[in-house]
Amino acid sequence: MFDDRSPIYQQIADGIKNDIVSGVLGEEEQVMSTNQYAAFYRINPATAAKGFQLLTDEGILYKKRGIGMFVSPQAKGMLLEQRRARFFEEVVDKMAAEAKVIGIPVMDIVKRLEQLNGGEEQ
Structure with missing residues (x-):
């Protein structure tokens, strides 16, 4: 899944963005935790967390305390506008x-x- 063209955390963020734009992930849908993501892709949890933090900073994902990370209601529209x-x-x-x-x-x-x-x- 990952290549050498950009940092892995950026590729994680880009992959989740692609999933949102393509409809694989919908608004208000929960995404894997950073630990699940790290285990699934066999990467460092800190790397996964950095990718998720980018998405949170951009308003693409948001955190529900004690539950996990979710796709923001405006995420798809924001991403389409950017693209x-x-x-x-x-x-x-x-x-x-x-x-x-x-x-x-x-x-x-x-x-x-x-x-x-x-x-x-x-």
């Missing part, structure tokens, strides 16, 4: 700049995206 913004910054803006340099009209890009999407507006 959409990042998508436009990292993909669309760069694509538009390159299209301008090589002379591709915006409408050609729109037509191509519509073709790829089956001609449907989302």
Whole structure:
């Protein structure tokens, strides 16, 4: 599950975020404890705790005292908003700049995206 591209605690946080966005974890759903997570993935509990702390600091998870960690009610919306913004910054803006340099009209890009999407507006 883990690779060498980023710290394990960051990969833990990213994995939980992906589970929330994809619907694997729902709002108000309890997540594994840090000890369960550490045992399951055979990692140091402190590493798992650091990943969970990142998510708590971002408002993605919250703690119910004596019960455990849960997905915040606003988590999915927050994550989708962040990902959409990042998508436009990292993909669309760069694509538009390159299209301008090589002379591709915006409408050609729109037509191509519509073709790829089956001609449907989302």
